[in-house]
Amino acid sequence: MQQTSAPARAVRALAPLAWIGPAVVLIGVVVVWPVVVMIQSSFLKISRFGVVQGANGTDNYTKLLAEPDFGGVMARSLVWVVAVVAITVAISLGLAQLFDQRFPGRRVARWALIAPWAASVLMTAIIFKWMLDPEVGLINMILRDLGLLDALGGADADPLGNAATAMPWLIFVAVFVSVPFTTYALLAGLSAIPADVYEAARIDGASRLRTYWSITLPLLRPALVVATLINVMNVFNSFPIIWAMTHGQPGYSTATSTIFMYILKGSDIGESAAMSVVNFGMVIVLTVIFLKVSKWKTEVS
Amino acid sequence: MNKRLVGAVTLGLSAALVLTACGSQSPSGGDTAEGGEVTLKLVAADYGDGPTADNSGDKFWKGVIGEFEAANPGIKVDVQVINWNDIDKQVATMVQNGQVPDILQTGDYSGFVKDGLLYKSDEVLSPATASDMLEKFADFGKVDGTGYGIPFVSSARALFYNKDLFDKAGIAEAPKTWDEVKAAAEKLKAAGVSQPFGLPLGNEEAQAESFLWFMGNGGGYKDASGNWTIDSPANVEAFTYLKGLVSAGLTTPNPGTKNRKDVWADFAAGKVGMVNGGPMSIPIFEKGGLSNFGVAPIPGKTGPLDTTLGVEDWIMAFNKNGRKEEIKKFFDFFYGGTAAQKISDTYKLLPVTKSGIEKLSSDEKLKPFLDALPNATFYPFQDPKWSEVNTQIKQTIGGAVDGDPKEVLGAIQKVATAN
Numbered sequence: 001m002q003q004t005s006a007p008a009r010a011v012r013a014l015a016p017l018a019w020i021g022p023a024v025v026l027i028g029v030v031v032v033w034p035v036v037v038m039i040q041s042s043f044l045k046i047s048r049f050g051v052v053q054g055a056n057g058t059d060n061y062t063k064l065l066a067e068p069d070f071g072g073v074m075a076r077s078l079v080w081v082v083a084v085v086a087i088t089v090a091i092s093l094g095l096a097q098l099f100d101q102r103f104p105g106r107r108v109a110r111w112a113l114i115a116p117w118a119a120s121v122l123m124t125a126i127i128f129k130w131m132l133d134p135e136v137g138l139i140n141m142i143l144r145d146l147g148l149l150d151a152l153g154g155a156d157a158d159p160l161g162n163a164a165t166a167m168p169w170l171i172f173v174a175v176f177v178s179v180p181f182t183t184y185a186l187l188a189g190l191s192a193i194p195a196d197v198y199e200a201a202r203i204d205g206a207s208r209l210r211t212y213w214s215i216t217l218p219l220l221r222p223a224l225v226v227a228t229l230i231n232v233m234n235v236f237n238s239f240p241i242i243w244a245m246t247h248g249q250p251g252y253s254t255a256t257s258t259i260f261m262y263i264l265k266g267s268d269i270g271e272s273a274a275m276s277v278v279n280f281g282m283v284i285v286l287t288v289i290f291l292k293v294s295k296w297k298t299e300v301s
Numbered sequence: 302m303n304k305r306l307v308g309a310v311t312l313g314l315s316a317a318l319v320l321t322a323c324g325s326q327s328p329s330g331g332d333t334a335e336g337g338e339v340t341l342k343l344v345a346a347d348y349g350d351g352p353t354a355d356n357s358g359d360k361f362w363k364g365v366i367g368e369f370e371a372a373n374p375g376i377k378v379d380v381q382v383i384n385w386n387d388i389d390k391q392v393a394t395m396v397q398n399g400q401v402p403d404i405l406q407t408g409d410y411s412g413f414v415k416d417g418l419l420y421k422s423d424e425v426l427s428p429a430t431a432s433d434m435l436e437k438f439a440d441f442g443k444v445d446g447t448g449y450g451i452p453f454v455s456s457a458r459a460l461f462y463n464k465d466l467f468d469k470a471g472i473a474e475a476p477k478t479w480d481e482v483k484a485a486a487e488k489l490k491a492a493g494v495s496q497p498f499g500l501p502l503g504n505e506e507a508q509a510e511s512f513l514w515f516m517g518n519g520g521g522y523k524d525a526s527g528n529w530t531i532d533s534p535a536n537v538e539a540f541t542y543l544k545g546l547v548s549a550g551l552t553t554p555n556p557g558t559k560n561r562k563d564v565w566a567d568f569a570a571g572k573v574g575m576v577n578g579g580p581m582s583i584p585i586f587e588k589g590g591l592s593n594f595g596v597a598p599i600p601g602k603t604g605p606l607d608t609t610l611g612v613e614d615w616i617m618a619f620n621k622n623g624r625k626e627e628i629k630k631f632f633d634f635f636y637g638g639t640a641a642q643k644i645s646d647t648y649k650l651l652p653v654t655k656s657g658i659e660k661l662s663s664d665e666k667l668k669p670f671l672d673a674l675p676n677a678t679f680y681p682f683q684d685p686k687w688s689e690v691n692t693q694i695k696q697t698i699g700g701a702v703d704g705d706p707k708e709v710l711g712a713i714q715k716v717a718t719a720n
Contacts, residue, residue, distance in 0.1 A: 051413075246558060249504060
């Protein structure tokens with residue numbers, strides 16, 4: 001018995017691997033391996049031309065932290081994430097509620113919402129950049145025709161040329177491309193809430209606001225947490241919008257950490273890798289904080 | 302425990318599999334195949350308007366290679382054309398992965414020299430080709446007296462002005478001094494031109510525009526003895542002058558965020574009165590519908606510049622695959638045949654060989670630039686710090702026209718002199 005059961009046990013122990021194996025391999029190759037290489041590179045001295053010149057200790061990190069723009073870039077990344085995600089979620093909650101109602105043309109409206117999601121983010125960003133062009137931008141022309149703008153071609157017609165006016169536009173475009181996914185995630189959550197709890201609330205005489213606050217939101221929480229979390233990670237790593245619209249300029253005043261990492265790559269690959277590691281750490285920290293705050297594991301009472 | 306171990310082993314194995322798969326890919330493109338046929342891998346920058354344009358680098362090179370392969374049976378050339386924004390980063394990745402091309406054509410060679418990746422230019426150039434190169438250009442291809450970078454094409458800069466707009470504003474001739482630039486800009490503004498002077502200080506090529514203004518005041522990135530002088534009084538004064546133009550609304554708005562490409566497009570559309578450009582901007586202006594423009598020397602503080610910014614692009618040969626004989630044949634074909642001249646014709650870039658310049662000397666529009674070439678000034682790109690300084694200039698120098706010029710230039714100087 002002993003002899004036959006040992007190999008049998010081994011086979012049985014290995015059997016699950018056949019099922020999870022492909023997933024493990026995939027994760028190992030496309031997630032774990034790049035992370036390992038990224039962390040490795042951050043401790044190497046690499047010339048701008050890609051030649052590895054040996055170990056560099058923690059010099060890449062020291063240099064990164066000493067960059068005069070580093071603090072501002074990190075602070076801006078946080079503001080960027082919080083602003084974009086908060087506005088996106090707020091708008092999506094409203095839109096999901098609206099699209100959950102029955103109204104004529106709902107199907108068309110739901111389809112229309114997919115458009116910004118289906119279009120390439122880079123294309124969307126470039127189109128907005130063109131619409132804001134000081135000489136020929138459509139938005140500027142409309143503003144001029146409404147009398148809100150004196151003349152084209154000047155600094156007043158150039159919102160992307162100045163951090164104070166560029167940031168709101170960047171955030172607007174980021175919200176614009178994030179809303180469809182978030183709305184659909186929340187819509188799915190809404191349709192999963194059973195009708196009888198609403199009926200019970202109605203019998204108890206709860207007001208609409210009260211129903212939303214005490215029934216809808218708590219039951220929507222799983223969908224809300226997932227949607228928000230995915231948005232936090234997406235927005236933090238978001239690159240094409242800012243790159244296409246401002247390149248992080250003027251100076252670094254519209255650059256987030258991802259943009260900063262890419263710019264550094266042009267002069268010091270090791271330092272850029274160090275920035276990637278910091279970025280990676282930030283995403284993990286943000287995620288953990290968010291999960292703690294949202295108490296995602298606790299059941300709805 | 303056991304499961305975890307098995308998992309780790311599987312993961313390790315799969316990673317190894319993938320790695321070897323990647324590794325085995327690289328030589329297949331360049332190995333000697335049966336029949337002694339050799340395939341050279343060529344990576345080049347795109348001087349055209351992108352992969353779908355009629356003048357795309359891909360079409361240009363395919364044409365050249367077709368002729369070369371017909372004349373040299375047994376040698377094949379694989380070409381990969383990459384746009385200017387990405388080529389440095391992609392080549393760096395190739396080097397990092399050990400998949401270097403045999404021939405690379407791009408904007409800089411100096412970083413590969415120190416690590417011994419390149420053939421010396423006399424190993425891959427026949428004496429006839431080498432002696433046809435303009436000495437001044439070939440000299441810039443040398444590191445410690447040995448040539449590695451082979452001059453590919455060059456360009457120079459001059460002031461372009463829109464003659465129709467000048468007529469409308471009542472300006473008789475192109476400005477020669479900074480005061481005249483300002484006076485002309487004010488007249489253009491009064492005549493309704495929204496951007497009297499096109500000033501691209503955004504990340505695309507801020508280092509070129511800034512250099513031209515530094516030169517106008519006798520400044521530059523380095524002094525004669527090779528010390529960085531980015532925040533020298535002459536340079537600060539140049540940017541203080543520019544700041545005056547910008548705050549008076551006489552330039553492109555927010556110059557620190559505007560790229561050359563966009564400002565040139567605005568010039569072609571008749572929205573800009575004057576702009577600094579090169580021979581390569583002529584086809585852009587003409588395609589944009591502007592043909593009545595003049596070309597003049599760049600104005601300096603007290604008179605037109607007697608020098609200009611020269612830019613030289615390079616071609617180089619990597620020694621990793623040991624194909625120097627084949628590479629030599631390719632270079633001889635390229636410089637000796639019609640290919641080098643075809644580049645000048647297609648992209649309005651200036652040749653780097655004596656014979657090439659002779660052939661072009663009758664071209665009316667290129668003449669001001671050909672005349673300026675012998676006296677051109679170049680970027681200090683051989684300094685190992687230049688790439689870092691350049692990155693910083695591109696990103697931040699535009700801030701000097703709305704902040705404090707001394708402070709902004711000082712911050713860049715600090716990057717240049719940090720060890």
